[in-house]
Amino acid sequence: MNFANRTAVITGACGGIGRVLCSQFAAAGVRVAAADVSSQVLEKAQSEWRKDGLDIRGYVMDVASRDSVESAVGEIDRDFGRIDILINNAGAWEHLDSQGQHFLEAMPEEQWIRIVEINLYGTIRCMQAVLPGMVARQYGRIVNISSIAGLVGLPGYADYSAAKAAITMLTKTVGMENAKRGITANCVSPGMIASGPVAPNDGTWLGRDGAPDEVARAVLFLAADESSYITGVDFPVDGGRVLGPHGATI
Numbered sequence: 001m002n003f004a005n006r007t008a009v010i011t012g013a014c015g016g017i018g019r020v021l022c023s024q025f026a027a028a029g030v031r032v033a034a035a036d037v038s039s040q041v042l043e044k045a046q047s048e049w050r051k052d053g054l055d056i057r058g059y060v061m062d063v064a065s066r067d068s069v070e071s072a073v074g075e076i077d078r079d080f081g082r083i084d085i086l087i088n089n090a091g092a093w094e095h096l097d098s099q100g101q102h103f104l105e106a107m108p109e110e111q112w113i114r115i116v117e118i119n120l121y122g123t124i125r126c127m128q129a130v131l132p133g134m135v136a137r138q139y140g141r142i143v144n145i146s147s148i149a150g151l152v153g154l155p156g157y158a159d160y161s162a163a164k165a166a167i168t169m170l171t172k173t174v175g176m177e178n179a180k181r182g183i184t185a186n187c188v189s190p191g192m193i194a195s196g197p198v199a200p201n202d203g204t205w206l207g208r209d210g211a212p213d214e215v216a217r218a219v220l221f222l223a224a225d226e227s228s229y230i231t232g233v234d235f236p237v238d239g240g241r242v243l244g245p246h247g248a249t250i
Contacts, residue, residue, distance in 0.1 A: 001224035007031040007080040008223065009073070011063055011126060012090030014041040016195045017145070019048075020212035021087060024220055026054040030085065033076040035061035037090075063090045063122030064114075073129040082137065085223045086130045088144040088167075092118040093160040104158045112159045119163035120170070127174060131183070140183035141223045144171045145215075148191045148238045164189070168234050175232030184231035186222045190215045191238025205240030 008025050012018040013034035026032045026049070034056050036042050042058035049056045057079065061072035077083055094102065094111050123144055134140030149157060150164030168187050175185040192201055194209040201209045215237050221227055222235065236242050 001028060001220060001226055003028050003030045003224060005031075006084040007033065007076075007082055008085035008087060009033045009035060009076055009083055009126070009130065010087040010089055011035045011061060011122070012145075013058070014038065014045045015089070017190070017193060017212045017215050018089045019045060020216045021089060021219060022056050023049065023052065023054060024213065024216040025085075025087075025223075026056050028220060030223075031080055032056045033059055033080065033083075035059045035072055035076075035090075037062045061090075063125060064117050066125050069122075069125040069129050073126070077133060083130045083133055084137075084139060085141045086126060086143070087219060087223065088123045088126050088142070090118065090122050090126075091145065091147075093157060102156045107159060115159040116163045116166075119160065120166050123167055123170065127185075131178070134183050135178070135181050138182040140178070140181075141227070142171075142174065142183065142185040143219050143222045144185070144187050145219070146171070146187045146189040146234065148189045148236055148241055151189060151234070151236065151242050171234070172232040179231060184222075184227065186227075186231060187234040188215060188218050188222065189234055189236045189238065191236070191241040193237075201239065203241065204238065205243055208239060210237060210239060 008030045010021050013022050014036040022032050022034045039060050046058050059072045062068040144167050146167045147164040149161040150168050154161050171185050171187045192209045198211050199209050218235050218237050
């Protein structure tokens with residue numbers, strides 16, 4: 001895949017999928033700006049990337065703050081001279097309560113607000129920050145990390161599921177708005193992705209969890225020049241979970 005002279009901003013860069021995204025993009029020749037909310041976690045990740053021979057710059061960005069997003073994007077644009085690719089990977093969800101559920105009627109409003117703020121509005125802020133430059137250059141690749149929770153729902157996570165579903169439709173709309181501007185916008189929706197060794201999962205047709213590098217490969221393709229005729233799609237990376245059967249975990 002061709003990434004000559006391309007610069008990518010990857011948010012949520014220090015999570016499990018985020019770190020692999022940064023590594024694979026850098027290994028493919030992309031100039032990577034790794035954005036995360038924690039400076040300490042960023043420093044640790046950069047140390048590990050350097051050990052792997054990867055030159056990845058870190059930037060502190062809180063996607064829940066418009067000022068933080070605009071400041072970080074401005075700094076990245078000054079450092080690299082352009083932003084060609086945006087990977088909106090930053091996200092959050094609340095774990096189930098002690099009873100093993102957190103259904104809608106018991107979900108605190110502040111939790112709803114926080115989850116939608118980070119997942120949905122964070123994605124919007126980042127796109128708004130980079131789109132003017134992409135429009136001016138008539139080139140851009142936007143890949144938003146959604147979730148199959150936004151496609152099939154996830155009991156106990158109504159806030160997260162709703163936010164991810166909104167990201168999917170947002171991406172389709174942005175893809176349509178920018179189709180004549182040389183900019184594509186697509187989603188990748190992971191299923192259950194292992195943070196360690198891949199485990200069996202009878203709830204997927206492929207019978208196992210996924211690995212972060214499998215998500216990263218899908219994102220790489222959608223961010224490359226070779227995907228120029230693809231926009232507005234949601235690309236599940238879920239072992240066939242969206243096909244059923246019922247009762248699968250994600």
